[in-house]
């Protein structure tokens with residue numbers, strides 16, 4: 277699968293194979309998952325396991341796995357397409373995500389030949405279910421602060437694990453766990469732990485706000501005996517596994533939200549088209565059309581970023597890099613996608629609830645569940661605060677290591693060029709003013725990240741539209757919408773940076789430069805909404 281040279285990845289550059297895979301995955305969600313949503317929400321784990329097996333039989337679990345283990349070994353764009361298509365129901369999405377990504381890929385990417393041969397065929401077919409156990413009561417965001425210990429048994433045949441984990445997805449029925457523990461209380465290391473390991477106890481299910489059909493339990497290790505050959509990767513290098521796998525998880529989460537957003541845009545359109553108030557279908561009201569337009573613009577921005585990033589990673593894969601190396605190059609983009617994707621999901625589903633009025637608050641309507649389900653996405657796979665800190669933090673780390681230079685972007689007076697320039701100026705001002713102490717100024721770091729994220733998002737939309745010959749009017753209207761929103765938010769972030777690090781005349785001048793960014797679109801906002809809403813109506817959902 278490959279893209280024509282010189283183009284950024286986007287839905288318009290998908291190959292026939294990409295489209296066929298996405299159609300299969302979407303059909304699975306619509307025909308196999310949504311019809312049994314209420315049974316899933318009631319925690320019917322027998323059904324959930326059966327669905328995992330069925331997804332495995334269709335090849336959907338093994339997209340990233342090698343053919344010798346039953347996988348399809350496809351590119352990252354394919355992985356993202358499956359992530360998007362499986363996300364119509366939160367509980368299924370999280371269950372499937374743990375199985376295909378964080379529970380299985382540690383073995384695929386870091387396992388020995390024997391470990392892969394033993395575990396991957398079952399994980400790929402869905403006969404075996406996996407889970408990823410990193411979080412502990414005392415260490416969530418600070419994952420390396422884990423207290424779970426591993427010591428070698430006297431006879432040298434086992435690792436003896438003591439400690440506990442919490443909030444582990446799939447734990448209620450998983451057969452195998454990727455567990456992180458510190459050897460001799462010091463060297464952070466990953467282990468493959470079978471469910472029937474003596475000394476491992478799975479605790480009771482948590483009662484959650486959302487994704488209630490997914491399993492989330494604590495684990496307790498009391499002298500748990502793990503065979504020595506189940507150490508995964510290199511002793512003391514567990515952080516490499518933990519963080520690389522989370523990077524992929526973030527990427528998939530960022531693309532995954534698209535499925536839910538598109539689904540609930542279509543469902544909201546159907547609702548507002550059918551319901552009448554004041555003798556008029558809701559869909560005809562200007563404020564309804566504004567929401568449909570806003571939802572569509574948010575989806576378009578995330579979609580543009582997601583498949584651009586997928587394309588960038590695939591281009592790197594094409595140079596001979598492994599999937600792990602290729603993803604590692606794009607950790608900043610993965611964090612951006614995770615943050616902006618999960619936040620877009622929050623606002624899109626919020627609009628969907630509002631369009632349903634009182635019905636949106638009633639359990640009979642799927643959007644009520646979606647509202648509760650959406651919230652977790654800002655918390656797991658690294659909270660959005662941690663990912664915001666990572667965006668600027670990783671960038672600066674690369675500069676310090678000499679793998680990246682901070683060159684001013686080329687002079688470009690386009691809206692996306694101006695935003696990039698402002699982001700660059702804010703970053704440089706923060707670096708030059710605060711020096712190494714910048715890492716202690718979280719508000720500044722996060723505000724710079726917000727600017728970088730807005731720049732990446734807007735550039736992705738603009739570049740996508742530019743490569744479409746005669747882009748449809750709704751796409752141009754979405755672009756105008758994105759320019760206005762990105763510039764507005766970027767101005768606020770720039771004011772926070774300049775206000776925090778500069779004083780006196782320098783501060784006043786910088787604030788004036790930030791104010792000058794805003795591009796006010798020529799089009800009337802009403803006309804812009806109308807163009808987008810009409811396209812949504814014509815497509816009966818997200819237009820593509």
Ligand SMILES: Cc1cc2nc3c(=O)[nH]c(=O)nc-3n(C[C@H](O)[C@H](O)[C@H](O)COP(=O)(O)OP(=O)(O)OC[C@H]3O[C@@H](n4cnc5c(N)ncnc54)[C@H](O)[C@@H]3O)c2cc1C
Pocket residue numbers: 374407408409410411415416417418442443444445446484487492652655656657658659660661662718
């Ligand atoms: C439903 C569910 C499923 C999950 N599945 C899994 C799983 O399968 N495997 C697994 O290992 N874990 C899982 N988790 C755990 C999840 O990854 C953690 O909850 C998450 O990383 C946050 O950790 P925490 O809960 O300890 O919050 P904390 O780290 O205590 O954070 C609390 C708040 O403080 C903020 N904060 C923390 N540190 C900083 C800082 N340095 N600077 C600024 N703000 C900060 C956070 O952003 C957050 O807003 C799951 C959690 C839930 C709820």
